[in-house]
Amino acid sequence: MATSKRKIFDCRNYPSEKNCSVAISGTEEEVLDEAVHHAMTKHGKQNNPHLREQLRTMLEDEKEGAWGADEL
Numbered sequence: 001m002a003t004s005k006r007k008i009f010d011c012r013n014y015p016s017e018k019n020c021s022v023a024i025s026g027t028e029e030e031v032l033d034e035a036v037h038h039a040m041t042k043h044g045k046q047n048n049p050h051l052r053e054q055l056r057t058m059l060e061d062e063k064e065g066a067w068g069a070d071e072l
Contacts, residue, residue, distance in 0.1 A: 005061050
């Protein structure tokens with residue numbers, strides 16, 4: 001099974017009124033799906049192609065050896 005680089009989305013890197021501390025890691029598509037859901041349910045955003053692309057640009061590569069990166 002080929003391994004792909006894990007991605008992370010960390011809401012702490014993007015100031016909001018809620019001072020959100022959520023961080024999501026996994027494959028790019030897993031993280032993007034969860035980040036969209038989080039943006040909709042916790043930040044009142046609308047799910048649309050613009051939101052998905054905006055969030056995609058905010059994903060970062062997860063550092064090797066980071067918590068959970070080698071657990072799966």
